[in-house]
Amino acid sequence: MKFKPAIKPYDGAAGGWGALESTTRYVLDSKQTFKNIRNLLRVNKSKGFDCPGCSWGDNNGTFSFCENGAKAVSWEATRKAVDAAFFARHTVSQLYQQSDYFLEYQGRLTEPLRYNAESDKYLPIRWEEAFALIRSHLHDLTHSGELELYTSGRASNEASYLYQLFGRMFGTNNFPDCSNMAMRPAAAA
Numbered sequence: 001m002k003f004k005p006a007i008k009p010y011d012g013a014a015g016g017w018g019a020l021e022s023t024t025r026y027v028l029d030s031k032q033t034f035k036n037i038r039n040l041l042r043v044n045k046s047k048g049f050d051c052p053g054c055s056w057g058d059n060n061g062t063f064s065f066c067e068n069g070a071k072a073v074s075w076e077a078t079r080k081a082v083d084a085a086f087f088a089r090h091t092v093s094q095l096y097q098q099s100d101y102f103l104e105y106q107g108r109l110t111e112p113l114r115y116n117a118e119s120d121k122y123l124p125i126r127w128e129e130a131f132a133l134i135r136s137h138l139h140d141l142t143h144s145g146e147l148e149l150y151t152s153g154r155a156s157n158e159a160s161y162l163y164q165l166f167g168r169m170f171g172t173n174n175f176p177d178c179s180n181m182a183m184r185p186a187a188a189a
Contacts, residue, residue, distance in 0.1 A: 019067040026071050036074045040065060043073055050158075052076055080107030084124045087113065091120040144171030151175075 027036045042048030044064035051069040065073065086106060092115065095103065112130035113122040125133075141147060149167045151160045164175050 023067050023070040027074055030074045030077070032074075032077055032079070035077055039073050039077060040070055043069065075104075078108060080105070081110045082107045083110050087122045087124070092122065093120055138170070145174065147172045148174040 027033055027040070030036050040063070043051050051065055052072045111124045112127055114125045114130075114133065115121075116123050138147065147167065147170060149163060149172070151163055167173070167175060
């Protein structure tokens with residue numbers, strides 16, 4: 001069964017009341033309304049945390065987030081989980097046919113996985129196995145410049161910082177992320 005999100009024409013402004021209504025609906029539908037409101041009041045505050053969707057400056061008023069930032073903060077607090085049972089029911093080929101929206105709303109990964117070509121499925125592995133697999137691939141590189149580390153805009157600034165520290169300790173500065181991958185073509189043009 002392929003999930004098809006409903007897309008309706010929208011002729012309103014990109015911000016304003018429409019954005020406020022969409023944000024409110026998203027936070028209420030999250031089933032964690034109070035937790036998400038509390039989190040949104042802490043976004044981009046000096047004693048809070050940085051928005052996972054941007055680099056908005058700290059302490060710019062009571063609300064320091066946009067509609068997409070509110071959605072990202074609410075989603076990060078999800079309790080939905082994708083476990084081994086989910087991957088036992090679905091092949092990678094089946095999941096490939098699904099929309100990004102469907103895949104995201106299944107929930108967060110709860111354990112490390114490894115692709116099995118014979119079954120075309122992701123199979124859970126122990127953390128020790130996952131780290132050993134990563135270690136073996138890193139040791140097989142002929143030089144550190146072969147390693148490329150990628151983060152998305154959904155990664156927190158703190159997680160991205162630790163990730164790049166690991167890469168620098170390994171000896172590489174190959175750190176493309178969603179910002180420079182998306183903006184570099186525009187800058188070059």
